[in-house]
Amino acid sequence: MKKTITLFLFFFIFSGTSFSQNLNVKLSEVGESYAQEYVKPGIDGIGSNINSGFFNTANVPFNKSKPVEFNFHFSLRFFGSFFPSSSRSFDLSYLDSLDINGVTRQVQYSVTNAPTVIGDTKAAIATGFFTDNGDPAPPQELIGGVVNTSVLPLFFPQFQFGTIYGTDAAIRFLPKINVGEYGSFSFFGFAIRHNLDHYFKNAPLNFSIQAGYQINNIDDDTDFRILKGTDYFVNLQASKDFSSVFTLYGGLQLEKYEGEINYVYVQDPNDPNNDIAVSFDQTADDKFRVILGGNINFGYFNFNVDANISNRFTLTSGLGVGF
Numbered sequence: 001m002k003k004t005i006t007l008f009l010f011f012f013i014f015s016g017t018s019f020s021q022n023l024n025v026k027l028s029e030v031g032e033s034y035a036q037e038y039v040k041p042g043i044d045g046i047g048s049n050i051n052s053g054f055f056n057t058a059n060v061p062f063n064k065s066k067p068v069e070f071n072f073h074f075s076l077r078f079f080g081s082f083f084p085s086s087s088r089s090f091d092l093s094y095l096d097s098l099d100i101n102g103v104t105r106q107v108q109y110s111v112t113n114a115p116t117v118i119g120d121t122k123a124a125i126a127t128g129f130f131t132d133n134g135d136p137a138p139p140q141e142l143i144g145g146v147v148n149t150s151v152l153p154l155f156f157p158q159f160q161f162g163t164i165y166g167t168d169a170a171i172r173f174l175p176k177i178n179v180g181e182y183g184s185f186s187f188f189g190f191a192i193r194h195n196l197d198h199y200f201k202n203a204p205l206n207f208s209i210q211a212g213y214q215i216n217n218i219d220d221d222t223d224f225r226i227l228k229g230t231d232y233f234v235n236l237q238a239s240k241d242f243s244s245v246f247t248l249y250g251g252l253q254l255e256k257y258e259g260e261i262n263y264v265y266v267q268d269p270n271d272p273n274n275d276i277a278v279s280f281d282q283t284a285d286d287k288f289r290v291i292l293g294g295n296i297n298f299g300y301f302n303f304n305v306d307a308n309i310s311n312r313f314t315l316t317s318g319l320g321v322g323f
Contacts, residue, residue, distance in 0.1 A: 047257030047284030073322030166195030189214030
């Protein structure tokens with residue numbers, strides 16, 4: 001059955017962006033080589049965003065005389081990954097076939113400045129020639145971007161609790177959210193963090209190490225799994241309290257986000273026997289990042305902002321309450 005999908009809609013659900021019917025992007029209209037180029041910025045954006053914002057201090061409470069304590073922190077995390085103009089279009093040459101008067105003929109197509117998922121919403125036009133005699137072939141209308149933007153936003157809640165012998169945990173999630181004809185999105189992630197500075201007497205900074213695992217799924221309106229994403233990360237954190245109000249923090253992080261894309265390429269809407277099931281994996285470009293940020297405390301409340309520098313720049317902010 002034909003799977004009509006709008007990819008990566010969840011990037012924009014929480015930013016208050018309004019949508020038009022042009023968002024009904026049909027991956028089913030293009031082949032695998034085109035789809036790989038088209039969705040790449042989306043995969044990179046997911047990886048950049050969900051690998052951000054897990055901490056706003058490296059201080060994990062540890063007391064030898066009381067190794068088990070109850071601490072709780074709830075926050076709303078906001079993310080934005082920034083993309084250069086080069087990520088919003090691509091060039092591609094590909095082979096396709098056309099039925100001309102009952103005869104199947106191969107066409108060598110090429111397209112320039114075709115929009116990616118975050119590119120121009122106007123459909124790209126490919127031109128080509130028949131491979132058997134070199135004559136010009138009919139142009140092929142492809143697909144446009146979901147939304148023309150240089151920033152991919154995301155939002156979710158995060159819960160942090162502990163501690164047991166200087167170890168705490170963080171959980172962030174969004175339950176399955178149905179977006180009508182656009183399908184649904186779900187997300188879950190967790191991380192474990194351990195205090196390191198208590199191993200070093202009179203350490204000038206707070207140090208911690210953290211590792212985590214995250215998953216996200218996007219389904220179409222028939223519950224067909226379009227995207228299954230998995231993520232792993234580990235980081236080393238450091239922070240310094242300059243007063244009871246302000247904390248400077250930073251970190252170094254290794255990460256890997258991989259998305260599995262599945263859809264059905266419909267070559268002929270009138271002949272489902274020609275449908276081709278497509279499945280491929282893509283890994284986000286970001287493998288290592290540097291994190292630098294600041295946190296302000298107001299009693300039980302806090303606000304933080306940090307910059308994440310990798311293959312692209314990601315800005316994270318959070319509003320939280322804890323005790």
